[in-house]
Amino acid sequence: MCAKAAKTAISPRRDEDYPEWYQQVVKAADLAENSPVRGCMVIKPWGYSLWENIQRDLDAMFKATGHVNAYFPLFIPKSFIEKEAEHVDGFAKECAVVTHSRLAADENGKLVPAGELEEPLIVRPTSETIIGATYAKWVQSYRDLPILVNQWANVVRWEMRTRLFLRTAEFLWQEGHTVHATAEEAEEETRKMLDVYADFAENYMAMPVIRGHKTASERFPGAVDTLCIEAMMQDRKALQAGTSHFLGQNFAKSCNIQFQNEAGQLQHAWTTSWGVSTRLIGGMIMTHADDDGMVVPPRLAPQHVVILPIYRDPAQRGEVLAYCEALKKDILAQRYDGRPILVSVDDRDLRGGEKTWGWIKKGIPLRVEVGARDIAEGKVFVGRRDTGEKAAFPRDEFVATLPQKLQEIQDNLLARAKKFRADNMREINTKDEFYEFFTPKNKNKPEVHGGFALCHWNGSAEVEAQIKADLNVTIRCVPLDDTEFPPEPGICPFSGEPSPRRVVFAKSY
RNA sequence: CGGGGCGUAGCGCAGUCUGGCUAGCGCGCUUCGUUCGGGACGAAGAGGUCGGAGGUUCGAAUCCUCUCGCCCCGACCA
Secondary structure (H helix, E strand, O other): OHHHHHOOOOOOOOOOOHHHHHHHHHHHOOOEEEOOOOOOEEEOHHHHHHHHHHHHHHHHHHHHOOOEEOOOOOEEEHHHHOOOHHHHHHHHHHOEEEEEEEEEEOOOOOEEEEEEEEEEEEEOOOOHHHHHHHHHHHOOEHHHOOEEEEEEEEEEOOOOOOEOOOEOOEEEEEEEEEEEOOHHHHHHHHHHHHHHHHHHHHHOOOOOOEEEEOOHHHOOOOOOEEEEEEEEOOOOOEEEEEEEEEOOOHHHHHHOOEEEOOOOOEEEOEEEEEEEEOHHHHHHHHHHOEOOEOOOOHHHOOOOEEEEEOOOOHHHHHHHHHHHHHHHHHHHOOEEOOEEOOEEEOOOOOOHHHHHHHHHHHOOOEEEEEOHHHHHHOEEEEEEOOOOOEEEEEHHHHHHHHHHHHHHHHHHHHHHHHHHHHHOEEEOOOHHHHHHHOOOOOOOOOOOOOOEEEEEOOOOHHHHHHHHHHHOOEEEEEEOOOOOOOOOOEEOOOOOOEEOOEEEEEOEO
């Protein structure tokens, strides 16, 4: 009994084997599974509705900042990718290439590719080049600017090593691509969208992030500047959760996006691109899930409340179900975050414990158990996923306070994640301390260790490379937020040279 | 792509080194009965070309060759 009570729904626990725990959560929460296609996942309904909610809210934020949606081709002619030198270098190694247009039966009746294309097509790994080629036609005059377009799409990057949600060969994302008349305006756009991402991560996903610049070595291929949001996962590694790139005139030049300014001079435009992907779901899992499975933040929850009817026999069943349906109706009339609260009655023919644990593993914010006893007392028995609290409430009070309760859960998740990050982020001033911080005690089976190290850095790529080679630790970003990370100069502990400000070092996904 | 681990029922595994009855176990599934407020118990069932293709052998899950896939670590990346 005691042994059973102490058992967690997910095995192994986070502290035992974090990567395996992650996979077990994805499976137990019914979020996604591997497909017959190498490196490509099937996103299951519960996981996909998380993505739908991410889309819904982000899309509204894009629209609110003046953007519109469009759609560009899945295929990019090889010659387009070749136009921007750094861009090719960055993506060539992971391109899926279409070379034929049909299948034909050979002498053995096997289907073989036939109809070789004159020019191979690349399945988009990102769309700067194809969209740039289109923008070149759209832009003639300064009056055509800015162009503020986003697309929701899938992209393919043939990665060697894949992990569900975090890195898959095909993934879903959005990519914003904008064109501006001036560098200042494009830079402002880059920053604005980064702030949208940070806002979304913190206030919708309840995942605190650090905004910052990438160093030159971590920059997007072809970008002048890459801004990012970095989040800390529960194994204390960093997850790059979103990026916003200032592309300067690089792509405008390679794609020939030119316009005449007010003075009649022909100029290259300034472009940006920015994106987040289904990786965000992986971030949510690794930020909030625990040893009993997923924990979904209420603002993005596919469903907020499940009602679990408890009864012994058919006679009770009718009474209890009727009560549950009435309760459901009252809950549906309540609103949270501007929308009706999502609730269902789970009347599947399963054992009570199984059903309950199934919902716990999926991470639904609130479970409501309703049995004959509760009905007699006018109460409901409520289980809260984030804290594990279980308590009985008068039925009507429960219904009336639901919106507050959901917001409380949302706030608690963010507060908890912020505390975790604060507990595992620290300033480090010596090389020895730095190396100790990032070296596991047990080499054979490394324990969860390290975190975010705020450390001075002289700006040299050599120092960066050495640390990466020694510890597999990289500069996640040079923070942008001067309030949270004041730009105080100091000495780089690796080179002894001056440093303008501390940067964030961590191991990363 | 380099190093390591692994593919046997829906899931988790044993059996493989040392070839040999009809390929096993746990969970899950089906039916019946007893149960039922946090992962029930009993009984009876269903379910496998042992990842795939070749080869060796009287005989292959087991040995050999090739291949496909998954996981972990590394390099690369959202």
